[in-house]
Amino acid sequence: MKKVGYHNSISRKLYLSLALMLTLSLTSFAQDAAPAATATPAATTAVAAPAVTQGGDPVKGKEIFNTNCAACHKLDAKATGPALRGVGAKYDKVWIYKWVQNSGDLIKSGDATAVKVFEANNKIPMTPFPQLSEADIDDIIAYTMEKKEAAPAVLPGAKPKGEETGISNDIILGALSLIMAILIVMLFIVNKSLRKVAAANGIDVSPKEPTLPIWKAFAKNQFLVLVTSIFLLLASAFFVYGYFMQVGVDQNYSPVQPIHFSHRIHAGSNGINCNYCHSAARVSKNSGIPSLNVCMNCHKNISEVSDTTATAEFSKADYDKEIAKLYKAVGWDAANQKYTGVTEPVKWVRIHNMQSFVYFNHSQHVTVAGVACQTCHGPVQTYEVQKQFAKMTMGWCIDCHRKTDVKMQDNNYYTKIHEQLSKKYGVDKLTVAQMGGLECGKCHY
Numbered sequence: 001m002k003k004v005g006y007h008n009s010i011s012r013k014l015y016l017s018l019a020l021m022l023t024l025s026l027t028s029f030a031q032d033a034a035p036a037a038t039a040t041p042a043a044t045t046a047v048a049a050p051a052v053t054q055g056g057d058p059v060k061g062k063e064i065f066n067t068n069c070a071a072c073h074k075l076d077a078k079a080t081g082p083a084l085r086g087v088g089a090k091y092d093k094v095w096i097y098k099w100v101q102n103s104g105d106l107i108k109s110g111d112a113t114a115v116k117v118f119e120a121n122n123k124i125p126m127t128p129f130p131q132l133s134e135a136d137i138d139d140i141i142a143y144t145m146e147k148k149e150a151a152p153a154v155l156p157g158a159k160p161k162g163e164e165t166g167i168s169n170d171i172i173l174g175a176l177s178l179i180m181a182i183l184i185v186m187l188f189i190v191n192k193s194l195r196k197v198a199a200a201n202g203i204d205v206s207p208k209e210p211t212l213p214i215w216k217a218f219a220k221n222q223f224l225v226l227v228t229s230i231f232l233l234l235a236s237a238f239f240v241y242g243y244f245m246q247v248g249v250d251q252n253y254s255p256v257q258p259i260h261f262s263h264r265i266h267a268g269s270n271g272i273n274c275n276y277c278h279s280a281a282r283v284s285k286n287s288g289i290p291s292l293n294v295c296m297n298c299h300k301n302i303s304e305v306s307d308t309t310a311t312a313e314f315s316k317a318d319y320d321k322e323i324a325k326l327y328k329a330v331g332w333d334a335a336n337q338k339y340t341g342v343t344e345p346v347k348w349v350r351i352h353n354m355q356s357f358v359y360f361n362h363s364q365h366v367t368v369a370g371v372a373c374q375t376c377h378g379p380v381q382t383y384e385v386q387k388q389f390a391k392m393t394m395g396w397c398i399d400c401h402r403k404t405d406v407k408m409q410d411n412n413y414y415t416k417i418h419e420q421l422s423k424k425y426g427v428d429k430l431t432v433a434q435m436g437g438l439e440c441g442k443c444h445y
């Protein structure tokens with residue numbers, strides 16, 4: 001009678017805790033699923049605003065605008081010419097036809113509006129477009145009358161691209177530790193109940209005699225102690241050596257720069273040649289950082305990035321802010337398209353910095369040896385933020401000098417040296433090392 005009662009209470013407790021476990025894990029999954037479910041309707045509400053057209057086709061207008069007008073005009077900012085958004089509401093249609101087809105004639109004819117526009121814009125002549133029909137210009141006007149697209153707002157709770165959308169690790173870990181805790185509690189309960197059953201049946205369950213603690217047994221065994229200490233000594237020597245070998249090695253050093261300058265956008269997406277900016281690399285020891293007037297060759301006209309340039313990490317607004325910093329530094333007044341004369345230097349943070357007792361020459365490696373920038377600097381055209389790719393230790397230089405052949409073709413300088421050295425070593429090709437690239441004096445002053 002008694003035994004049955006105990007048996008019942010154990011299984012009851014077991015079932016209870018199992019039920020508890022299940023409900024808890026279910027609710028934690030439900031909590032995770034909730035934000036995902038609410039995010040969907042929010043996404044569907046972002047419907048494009050209807051375009052305000054004036055009989056023209058804004059899509060065709062955009063095309064014509066980009067081929068003919070975009071060199072001087074932007075929709076929302078002043079470039080060489082004024083911003084054109086809403087220009088259809090500003091002037092009479094017929095006036096715009098005349099202006100676009102030949103603004104010079106209109107100004108000469110003494111048209112008051114035309115003269116005013118001309119004088120307000122530093123008297124820069126606008127190209128005449130006699131080839132554009134009135135229908136074409138209607139299309140352009142329709143395009144300029146489109147409402148400005150609101151920047152795509154980030155949905156609350158939306159996760160950036162690339163992040164996993166399944167159950168988060170935290171929830172899985174939480175559920176697992178909960179299950180562990182419940183198991184421990186259950187073990188205690190089972191243990192207690194079994195003891196009660198044993199006591200009820202008169203069985204003796206007093207604890208065993210204490211045995212020798214494990215560490216004392218270990219200390220008594222001299223062979224084990226010896227092996228362990230040797231192992232510990234070797235392991236610490238390994239780590240100490242590793243620690244000292246990385247002192248002064250700044251691989252992957254990637255400081256925050258005063259202007260966020262993306263090599264991915266410039267050298268990658270826009271394919272600008274490294275030499276356009278680092279023009280000294282081919283001809284001198286140093287590669288150098290371009291001066292700001294090199295930037296302004298392009299940025300006089302590029303005051304903002306296109307919408308497609310934005311990434312999950314950096315929005316268009318972030319990038320535009322960085323270009324504004326460039327303008328501030330060179331003293332460029334974008335609204336009036338002229339230099340103010342107020343400049344401030346940009347203090348780029350130096351990333352690569354060779355020890356001063358080492359001689360390294362870019363032109364020798366880039367021009368003479370024909371080594372690609374990427375061999376030493378990594379896939380720079382993919383870097384959002386510039387960093388040090390190579391270790392730049394002595395071993396790194398030596399390794400490459402041992403492995404790389406000297407480029408002898410089309411280089412008369414090497415013809416004689418090659419004849420002598422190839423006889424000496426009995427080889428066809430020469431590595432840099434065989435030419436003397438391991439001599440201390442070549443790299444050390």
Ligand code: HEC
Pocket residue numbers: 065068069070071072073080081082083084087090096099100103117118119121122123124125126127129132140
């Ligand atoms: C070579 C540069 C250039 C090109 C190309 C150009 N514009 Fe202009 N545009 C100007 C300048 C500069 C002004 C300011 C008036 C002036 O100084 O002549 C202007 C003014 C205007 C104005 C008057 C705007 C206002 O708010 O007062 C309109 C409209 C206009 N342009 C339309 C066009 C259209 C449409 C095209 C393409 C078919 C075009 N422009 C191509 C330089 C250009």
Ligand code: HEC
Pocket residue numbers: 257261263266267272273274275276277278289290348349350351352353373374377380381385386
């Ligand atoms: C539009 C101009 C431009 C182009 C094109 C460009 N760079 Fe740069 N580069 C810069 C500027 C500005 C800096 C300094 C800011 C920084 O470190 O991000 C820089 C920094 C660097 C640095 C780090 C310099 C240091 O401080 O040690 C390296 C290395 C480099 N560029 C390599 C390259 C390579 C390789 C390419 C071609 C794939 C390239 N760059 C193309 C402008 C340019």
Ligand code: HEC
Pocket residue numbers: 259260261262263265266270272277290291292294295296297298299302304305306307309319320322323326
């Ligand atoms: C050969 C043309 C060219 C030169 C030179 C150039 N840029 Fe750019 N720059 C661009 C283009 C194109 C974009 C991207 C526009 C887009 O995505 O719509 C851009 C974008 C940018 C941006 C916004 C994106 C980012 O990288 O953060 C900054 C800031 C910028 N440039 C700074 C500079 C600086 C500083 C220099 C000089 C060291 C420079 N640029 C030289 C063409 C140039």
Ligand code: HEC
Pocket residue numbers: 274275278281282285286287288289352353354355360362365366371372373374375376377392
């Ligand atoms: C053989 C390896 C190697 C190659 C190839 C190479 N670099 Fe370098 N680069 C270095 C080293 C090493 C430094 C550090 C030099 C120093 O601190 O004196 C450096 C430094 C730089 C710097 C920082 C400024 C400076 O001159 O110290 C820039 C920018 C740079 N390199 C750009 C380039 C570009 C662009 C190319 C391709 C045209 C290129 N590098 C090719 C190894 C290389």
Ligand code: HEC
Pocket residue numbers: 358359360361364365368369371375376392393396397398400401404405406407432435436437442443
């Ligand atoms: C990616 C391979 C590579 C790396 C890395 C490299 N070099 Fe070189 N180096 C070469 C080649 C190839 C030549 C042969 C150039 C020639 O034909 O004159 C060379 C030549 C030289 C020379 C001239 C040797 C002579 O006999 O005239 C010096 C000095 C030198 N390198 C220094 C360095 C230093 C310092 C470093 C490390 C910071 C370094 N190099 C890293 C490939 C490399």
Ligand code: HEC
Pocket residue numbers: 248249355358392393394397398401437438439440441442443444
């Ligand atoms: C190919 C170029 C090159 C040659 C050849 C070369 N070194 Fe170096 N050496 C370097 C560079 C690069 C460093 C800087 C390493 C660093 O900063 O981690 C360096 C650093 C050193 C250091 C300072 C220790 C350290 O790690 O900072 C000593 C000492 C040294 N070299 C001795 C020599 C001797 C001796 C020889 C001739 C047997 C020699 N080097 C040949 C490139 C070279």
